[in-house]
Amino acid sequence: MTSKVTELEGCVLGIVWEMDSCTPYAIRKVFQGSPNPHWSGSAGAIYPLVRRLESGGLLRVREDYTGQRRRELYKLTAKGLCALRSWVGPEVSDWSVTIPVDPLRLRVRFLGVLQSSRRTEFLAHAEHQLLVQIKEAEKECRSLDAEKDPFSYLLARGVAKIARARLAWIREATELLVERRP
Amino acid sequence: MTSKVTELEGCVLGIVWEMDSCTPYAIRKVFQGSPNPHWSGSAGAIYPLVRRLESGGLLRVREDYTGQRRRELYKLTAKGLCALRSWVGPEVSDWSVTIPVDPLRLRVRFLGVLQSSRRTEFLAHAEHQLLVQIKEAEKECRSLDAEKDPFSYLLARGVAKIARARLAWIREATELLVERRP
DNA sequence: CCGCTCATGTAACTGGTTACATGATTTA
DNA sequence: TAAATCATGTAACCAGTTACATGAGCGG
Numbered sequence: 356m357t358s359k360v361t362e363l364e365g366c367v368l369g370i371v372w373e374m375d376s377c378t379p380y381a382i383r384k385v386f387q388g389s390p391n392p393h394w395s396g397s398a399g400a401i402y403p404l405v406r407r408l409e410s411g412g413l414l415r416v417r418e419d420y421t422g423q424r425r426r427e428l429y430k431l432t433a434k435g436l437c438a439l440r441s442w443v444g445p446e447v448s449d450w451s452v453t454i455p456v457d458p459l460r461l462r463v464r465f466l467g468v469l470q471s472s473r474r475t476e477f478l479a480h481a482e483h484q485l486l487v488q489i490k491e492a493e494k495e496c497r498s499l500d501a502e503k504d505p506f507s508y509l510l511a512r513g514v515a516k517i518a519r520a521r522l523a524w525i526r527e528a529t530e531l532l533v534e535r536r537p
Numbered sequence: 538m539t540s541k542v543t544e545l546e547g548c549v550l551g552i553v554w555e556m557d558s559c560t561p562y563a564i565r566k567v568f569q570g571s572p573n574p575h576w577s578g579s580a581g582a583i584y585p586l587v588r589r590l591e592s593g594g595l596l597r598v599r600e601d602y603t604g605q606r607r608r609e610l611y612k613l614t615a616k617g618l619c620a621l622r623s624w625v626g627p628e629v630s631d632w633s634v635t636i637p638v639d640p641l642r643l644r645v646r647f648l649g650v651l652q653s654s655r656r657t658e659f660l661a662h663a664e665h666q667l668l669v670q671i672k673e674a675e676k677e678c679r680s681l682d683a684e685k686d687p688f689s690y691l692l693a694r695g696v697a698k699i700a701r702a703r704l705a706w707i708r709e710a711t712e713l714l715v716e717r718r719p
Numbered sequence: 720c721c722g723c724t725c726a727t728g729t730a731a732c733t734g735g736t737t738a739c740a741t742g743a744t745t746t747a
Numbered sequence: 748t749a750a751a752t753c754a755t756g757t758a759a760c761c762a763g764t765t766a767c768a769t770g771a772g773c774g775g
Contacts, residue, residue, distance in 0.1 A: 363763080423771055
């Protein structure tokens with residue numbers, strides 16, 4: 356049996372796999388550069404995590420010096436690749452398919468607390484933000500080559516598609532909630 | 538200025554508002570009955586949380602006895618309603634609109650680690666799960682009255698629309714990744 | 720040489736989890 | 748009367764956060 360890894364651990368294993376070999380610092384940069392703010396990639400999260408994976412035999416470290424400056428290069432082990440594979444699936448995929456958390460959806464649920472004008476404001480603001488998000492995601496889609504790197508492309512496509520669906524939903528909400536004067 | 542509440546706190550305030558007056562136990566049931574497994578509604582989360590909100594003046598408690606059995610009835614205060622409103626928005630809505638975390642999307646990003654057959658399996662499984670999810674969500678939509686309770690209706694619509702978008706996306710991924718023999 | 724980025728690291732905290740414990744009341 | 752549900756509560760734990768600290772190397 357392979358060791359069970361958390362979401363962040365799986366994700367880090369994936370990043371190391373993608374980059375073949377990388378420093379914890381580089382891993383942090385990936386999180387910090389990501390449009391998804393769910394994980395901050397804080398030092399306090401990443402450094403202990405890679406050491407944990409290393410001591411579990413999923414990663415292998417190598418020290419590297421440029422002058423006096425030390426850095427740690429991590430690489431996937433065979434066991435690490437196994438763990439990454441079993442994290443991805445397909446065994447666990449029924450869990451990963453569950454309805455994702457969405458702060459926007461959560462707020463719409465309680466939109467009844469707001470007075471009508473603020474509700475309208477909320478919906479307009481959300482619509483605007485989503486349009487920005489769609490624009491960015493679709494721009495990224497166009498910049499990627501679906502044949503060369505289908506996975507990055509699909510990632511961007513996913514973001515774009517979800518954003519479009521959320522936009523359509525917010526528009527439906529506006530239709531339903533905002534009083535129109537005839 | 539109104540006190541800043543966390544996601545779970547805002548959600549609990551919303552639930553108390555929805556139910557007008559309720560026990561922590563009832564709040565837990567809401568989470569446990571929810572199709573979204575993000576919060577477990579564990580006792581260790583809810584009881585300390587409502588006490589925190591109470592001592593912050595956002596909730597008011599009243600004890601209630603049926604025979605020997607004690608229960609605590611919580612109710613929103615004026616301050617609590619304020620806090621709930623400012624949690625919902627629209628001020629914070631640009632944060633709440635950010636790309637939601639999605640374990641499925643995360644896994645698709647690293648789908649390259651799987652061998653082709655497992656990848657196909659993964660996609661087929663995800664597609665199946667999403668179909669189930671859509672069926673359930675759309676059933677709930679039909680059972681709700683958009684005029685009478687537009688917020689619950691919109692919640693269900695949101696789940697259904699997102700699930701449909703994810704399905705379309707997974708099908709696009711299948712199209713792109715699964716070798717078809719001509 | 721000053722400030723930025725590279726790079727590693729830790730301490731205190733927080734917001735949740737699981738797992739347990741207790742006891743009253745209701746239902747089969 | 749046994750089992751399920753109602754109802755409150757705590758202790759140990761865990762993963763990730765903010766905030767800090769240190770220091771090397773590089774570009775203007």
